[in-house]
Amino acid sequence: MSTDVMHIGPGNSVAELKESILGHFCFDVGKSPEYATLHDWYMAVAYSVRERMMEHWVSSLERIRDKHQKIVGYLSAEFLMGPHLGNAIINLGIEQQIKEAAEQLNINLDEILQQEEEPGLGNGGLGRLAACYLDSLTTLKVPAIGYGIRYEFGIFDQMIRDGWQVEITDKWLRNGNPWEIVKPELNYGVKLGGKTQGYTDEKGGYRVKWIPEYEIRGVAYDTPVPGYKNETINLLRLWKSEATESFDFQAFDKGDYYGAVHEKVFSETISKVLYPNDVSEAGKKLRLSQQYFFVSCSLQDALRILELRGLSLDDLPDAVTFQLNDTHPSIAIAELMRLLVDEYMVDWDKAWECTRKTFAYTNHTLLPEALEKWSLPLFAHILPRHLEIIYEINSRFLSDIRNKYPGDDDRIRRMSIIDEQGSKYVRMAHLATIGSHAVNGVSALHTELLKQDVLHDFYELQPDAFFNVTNGVTPRRWIKLYNPRLASLISDRIGERWITHLETDLINLQSFADDLSFQQAWRDVKKQNKTDLAHLLKQRFGMNINPDSLFDIQVKRIHEYKRQHLNALHIIHLYNRIKQKRTDGITPRTFIFGGKAAPAYYLAKLIIKLINAIGETIDNDPEVNQFIRVVFFPDFNVKNGAHVYKAADLSEQISTAGKEASGTGNMKFSMNGALTIGTYDGANIEIMECVGEDNFFLFGLDAAEVKAIKQNGYHPYDVYNNNNDLKEVIDLIQSGAFSKGDTNIFKPLINSLLGDDPYLVLQDYQAYVDCQQRVSAAYNNEQAWTKMSILNVARMGKFSSDRSIRDYCENIWHVTPG
Ligand code: GL4
Missing domain, CATH: 3.40.50.2000 (Glycogen Phosphorylase B;)
Structure with a gap:
C-alpha cells in the first residue's frame, strides 16, 4: 500500500512543476490564465507545492506506525507560522525549479510570495517559538502534532494614524487558505457548563458524571509541516468550533428562528478570535472556554490515535508525550484525569500516574500579570467537573506536603493550586507543575529565577523535575x-x-x-x-x-x-x-x-x-x-x-x-x-x-x-x-x-x-x-x-531550534530523533 502511494508522487522537474501549476490553475482556480490575478497564480503555485508535501505526509504516517514511534503532542494556544509558501519551497528543496517554472510561465515568484496572507495565530515570541519548534521537530524526524486553535481572526493588523496605533481585524481567511485540509470526520464533542452528579456504578463504586449545559464540536483542520529536505511531514492540527447541530429544530418548529440559530452562533464564537495580549492575562470566560475546547479535542484525538495503533490506555505515556506551551493548555491535566477516571473508569492513582508521565510544562514568563489564574465562580461555571477534579488533585498533593513538612502551614498556602486569599482563584501554573513530570524554563537565567522564586517550593520538593531548555529559532x-x-x-x-x-x-x-x-x-x-x-x-x-x-x-x-x-x-x-x-x-x-x-x-x-x-x-x-x-x-x-x-x-x-x-x-x-x-x-x-x-x-x-x-x-x-x-x-x-x-x-x-x-x-x-x-x-x-x-x-x-528540540528529546520527552 505504502509503495503504491509513493508511486503517484508528483515529480519536481521544471516541466512537471509547470504542468502542475497550470493544472491547478485550470482545475482549482478555475479561470483562464488571461484573466488571472496574482492571487490566482499564488493559489495555483501553493496547491502545486502542497501536493508535493502530501506524498511525504502519508509515508511519514506509515513510518510512525511501523516503527511504533512516540508522538510529541505540542499543545499551544498560539502558532505564529508565518507564510507557508516560501518555507515549503526551500524545505522541499525546489527553489531553483520553481523559480524557473515561474519564469517560463511569465510570473514573478517574489510577487507571488507577497500574495500570501500570513496566518497570524499568535501574539509574539511564544507563538513563533511553537512554529520554529514544529520546523525543527520535522527536520529532526521526530513525529509530532502541533495542536491548537484555528482562530478565524488572528492577531489584529496594525495601522498607524496620526502616530497612534489603530487595530484592524485580521481577515486572513478571506481569500481562502490553500494550506489546510479540513477533516470533517475528525470531530469531537466538547461539553461546557452545567453540573455534576454522583452515582453508583455496577460494582458499587461511587462515580461522578458531568451533565453539561451545552456541547459544541471541534473539527480538525490540518496543515502539513515539511522538514528540511528529508521527505518528512508533521501536522499542525487546529480545531475550529462548530455547533453540534446547526439548527435547533425544536426551536425552529415553534417559529423561533433566531433561537434556533443562536446556538450555532455561540458555538462558533469559541474559535472566532485570538486574544491579543502578550504576557498578560485578562481572566475572561471565553478565553478559558477556548483553552478547554482545544485541549479536550486534542486529548480525545490522541486517545483515538492510541486506539488506532492497537494500544491500551496503559501505553499512553509511551505512545504520546504532551508538551504544555505555557499554562494556556494546562487544563489538559484535569481533562485527561476526567477522561480516564469518569469515562474510561480507570482508578484515580493509576490515572494520575499516567497523567504525570504524559505531561511536561514549559514556563515562558515570570511576570505576575501573566501567571494565569481563574476565579473560582468563573471556573465552576464553565468546568464544574474539572474544578472537583482539581480539588481532589490538590487535596492529595497537599496531604503529601503536610506529611513532608509537618506544621508548615505557610508552605501549604503557598503551594496550593487554590489561591485562598481574597476572592479565590485556581492557579494554573501550580496545576501544570504538579501534573507534569518535567518543568522547564526557556533560558538559563529564567530557569534559575523560576527555581529561586516563582516555583521555589516546587523545586525544593522535586529538584530533578526542573530543566532548562534555552529557546532557539530555525x-x-x-x-x-x-x-x-x-x-x-x-x-x-x-x-x-x-x-x-x-x-x-x-x-x-x-x-x-x-x-x-x-x-x-x-x-x-x-x-x-x-x-x-x-x-x-x-x-x-x-x-x-x-x-x-x-x-x-x-x-x-x-x-x-x-x-x-x-x-x-x-x-x-x-x-x-x-x-x-x-x-x-x-x-x-x-x-x-x-x-x-x-x-x-x-x-x-x-x-x-x-x-x-x-x-x-x-x-x-x-x-x-x-x-x-x-x-x-x-x-x-x-x-x-x-x-x-x-x-x-x-x-x-x-x-x-x-x-x-x-x-x-x-x-x-x-x-x-x-x-x-x-x-x-x-x-x-x-x-x-x-x-x-x-x-x-x-x-x-x-x-x-x-x-x-x-x-x-x-x-x-x-x-x-x-x-x-x-x-x-x-x-x-x-x-x-x-x-x-x-x-x-x-x-x-x-x-x-x-x-x-x-x-x-x-x-x-x-x-x-x-x-x-x-x-x-x-x-x-x-x-x-x-x-x-x-x-x-x-x-x-547554539541558538538553532534544532538544538532546543534535541534538548527536549533527550531530557524531557525521552524520544530519539530520526
Ligand atoms: C514569552 C517571553 O516573553 C519571551 O521572552 C520568550 O522568548 C517567549 C518564548 O519562550 O515567551 N512568554 C510569553 S507569555 N510571551 C513570550 O513571547
Missing part, C-alpha cells in the same frame, strides 16, 4: 529563506551543512573573520539588505532613510518591560545634543521600531505615539535629520520581519533584567550579523557568552541588582533630579517639543517614569547612553565592526 526560515544573500555567502565558504547542523558547522566561519575580501563581501550583503529595506519603507510608507547610516532596530511587542521608551530617551538625548550643536561623536543612525501594543494597554500605545512624534519632529528638522531619523514600521509580523532582521546593524535587547524570559528576536538579529546592545537578561546572557563579551554591548543592572534596588526603595525622581542630561531629555518631552506644544499628551508616561518607574528606565538611562556612545565609536571602525559581525554569526550555532 535557521531555515530565519537565515536561508529570509537572508538568501548571507546564506549563499556562508555556503560558499563552509558548505551547506550549516542549515541543519548549525551548532557544529557555523563556527567554521570564524576562520574568515579577518579575511579582508570576505569582510568586504559581508559588508556588501548587509548594505544590499539595508538598501532593500530602505526601498520598501519608501515605497510603502514614503519614509526616507539612508542605507549608509547605522540601522539601530528594536522590533518586538510594545511593553514597558521591554523598554522601547528607554530607546526613545536615548534618541531624544541625541536630538538635544544636535540642537545644542554638540555633534561630535554622533554617528548617523536610523532608529527603526516595530511592534504591536495590546489594544487595552494604554501606556504601550502612548509609547508608540511618542516614537512617532519624535520621528515626525525630526523629519521636519533638517538640522537634526542629517544625523538621525526615526521610523516606526507599522504592522510588525513574520512577513515584515523578513525584511528587518537581515538589515540590522544593531539589535536592541534592553529589557529590565529578570523580566524577559528568553527573547528570540535577539537570536534572529545576531544570526543575521547584527551586534547586540543588551541587558543581562534572558537569552542575551547566553548569546553574550557564545559570541564573546568583546562582541556584545552590555549595559545596566543585572537581575540581582534590580531586585536589590527595589527592595531598598527606588526613587526615580531623585535619579531624574541628579542627572542633568536625563532631566533635559524628560523636560523636552514635557515641554511639548515633540507634540506641537501639547504638554499633556505624554504626561501619563512621564508620571509613570518619575512616579514609580516599575521597569527602572531612569535607573539604567546613563549606562545605556554611555553604551550607545561605545556603539557609535565601534561602528566607525568598519573592519573591526565587520569582524565582530562575522564572529556573532559564527558563534550563534
Whole structure:
C-alpha cells in the first residue's frame, strides 16, 4: 500500500512543476490564465507545492506506525507560522525549479510570495517559538502534532494614524487558505457548563458524571509541516468550533428562528478570535472556554490515535508525550484525569500516574500579570467537573506536603493550586507543575529565577523535575529563506551543512573573520539588505532613510518591560545634543521600531505615539535629520520581519533584567550579523557568552541588582533630579517639543517614569547612553565592526531550534530523533 502511494508522487522537474501549476490553475482556480490575478497564480503555485508535501505526509504516517514511534503532542494556544509558501519551497528543496517554472510561465515568484496572507495565530515570541519548534521537530524526524486553535481572526493588523496605533481585524481567511485540509470526520464533542452528579456504578463504586449545559464540536483542520529536505511531514492540527447541530429544530418548529440559530452562533464564537495580549492575562470566560475546547479535542484525538495503533490506555505515556506551551493548555491535566477516571473508569492513582508521565510544562514568563489564574465562580461555571477534579488533585498533593513538612502551614498556602486569599482563584501554573513530570524554563537565567522564586517550593520538593531548555529559532526560515544573500555567502565558504547542523558547522566561519575580501563581501550583503529595506519603507510608507547610516532596530511587542521608551530617551538625548550643536561623536543612525501594543494597554500605545512624534519632529528638522531619523514600521509580523532582521546593524535587547524570559528576536538579529546592545537578561546572557563579551554591548543592572534596588526603595525622581542630561531629555518631552506644544499628551508616561518607574528606565538611562556612545565609536571602525559581525554569526550555532528540540528529546520527552 505504502509503495503504491509513493508511486503517484508528483515529480519536481521544471516541466512537471509547470504542468502542475497550470493544472491547478485550470482545475482549482478555475479561470483562464488571461484573466488571472496574482492571487490566482499564488493559489495555483501553493496547491502545486502542497501536493508535493502530501506524498511525504502519508509515508511519514506509515513510518510512525511501523516503527511504533512516540508522538510529541505540542499543545499551544498560539502558532505564529508565518507564510507557508516560501518555507515549503526551500524545505522541499525546489527553489531553483520553481523559480524557473515561474519564469517560463511569465510570473514573478517574489510577487507571488507577497500574495500570501500570513496566518497570524499568535501574539509574539511564544507563538513563533511553537512554529520554529514544529520546523525543527520535522527536520529532526521526530513525529509530532502541533495542536491548537484555528482562530478565524488572528492577531489584529496594525495601522498607524496620526502616530497612534489603530487595530484592524485580521481577515486572513478571506481569500481562502490553500494550506489546510479540513477533516470533517475528525470531530469531537466538547461539553461546557452545567453540573455534576454522583452515582453508583455496577460494582458499587461511587462515580461522578458531568451533565453539561451545552456541547459544541471541534473539527480538525490540518496543515502539513515539511522538514528540511528529508521527505518528512508533521501536522499542525487546529480545531475550529462548530455547533453540534446547526439548527435547533425544536426551536425552529415553534417559529423561533433566531433561537434556533443562536446556538450555532455561540458555538462558533469559541474559535472566532485570538486574544491579543502578550504576557498578560485578562481572566475572561471565553478565553478559558477556548483553552478547554482545544485541549479536550486534542486529548480525545490522541486517545483515538492510541486506539488506532492497537494500544491500551496503559501505553499512553509511551505512545504520546504532551508538551504544555505555557499554562494556556494546562487544563489538559484535569481533562485527561476526567477522561480516564469518569469515562474510561480507570482508578484515580493509576490515572494520575499516567497523567504525570504524559505531561511536561514549559514556563515562558515570570511576570505576575501573566501567571494565569481563574476565579473560582468563573471556573465552576464553565468546568464544574474539572474544578472537583482539581480539588481532589490538590487535596492529595497537599496531604503529601503536610506529611513532608509537618506544621508548615505557610508552605501549604503557598503551594496550593487554590489561591485562598481574597476572592479565590485556581492557579494554573501550580496545576501544570504538579501534573507534569518535567518543568522547564526557556533560558538559563529564567530557569534559575523560576527555581529561586516563582516555583521555589516546587523545586525544593522535586529538584530533578526542573530543566532548562534555552529557546532557539530555525535557521531555515530565519537565515536561508529570509537572508538568501548571507546564506549563499556562508555556503560558499563552509558548505551547506550549516542549515541543519548549525551548532557544529557555523563556527567554521570564524576562520574568515579577518579575511579582508570576505569582510568586504559581508559588508556588501548587509548594505544590499539595508538598501532593500530602505526601498520598501519608501515605497510603502514614503519614509526616507539612508542605507549608509547605522540601522539601530528594536522590533518586538510594545511593553514597558521591554523598554522601547528607554530607546526613545536615548534618541531624544541625541536630538538635544544636535540642537545644542554638540555633534561630535554622533554617528548617523536610523532608529527603526516595530511592534504591536495590546489594544487595552494604554501606556504601550502612548509609547508608540511618542516614537512617532519624535520621528515626525525630526523629519521636519533638517538640522537634526542629517544625523538621525526615526521610523516606526507599522504592522510588525513574520512577513515584515523578513525584511528587518537581515538589515540590522544593531539589535536592541534592553529589557529590565529578570523580566524577559528568553527573547528570540535577539537570536534572529545576531544570526543575521547584527551586534547586540543588551541587558543581562534572558537569552542575551547566553548569546553574550557564545559570541564573546568583546562582541556584545552590555549595559545596566543585572537581575540581582534590580531586585536589590527595589527592595531598598527606588526613587526615580531623585535619579531624574541628579542627572542633568536625563532631566533635559524628560523636560523636552514635557515641554511639548515633540507634540506641537501639547504638554499633556505624554504626561501619563512621564508620571509613570518619575512616579514609580516599575521597569527602572531612569535607573539604567546613563549606562545605556554611555553604551550607545561605545556603539557609535565601534561602528566607525568598519573592519573591526565587520569582524565582530562575522564572529556573532559564527558563534550563534547554539541558538538553532534544532538544538532546543534535541534538548527536549533527550531530557524531557525521552524520544530519539530520526
Ligand atoms: C514569552 C517571553 O516573553 C519571551 O521572552 C520568550 O522568548 C517567549 C518564548 O519562550 O515567551 N512568554 C510569553 S507569555 N510571551 C513570550 O513571547
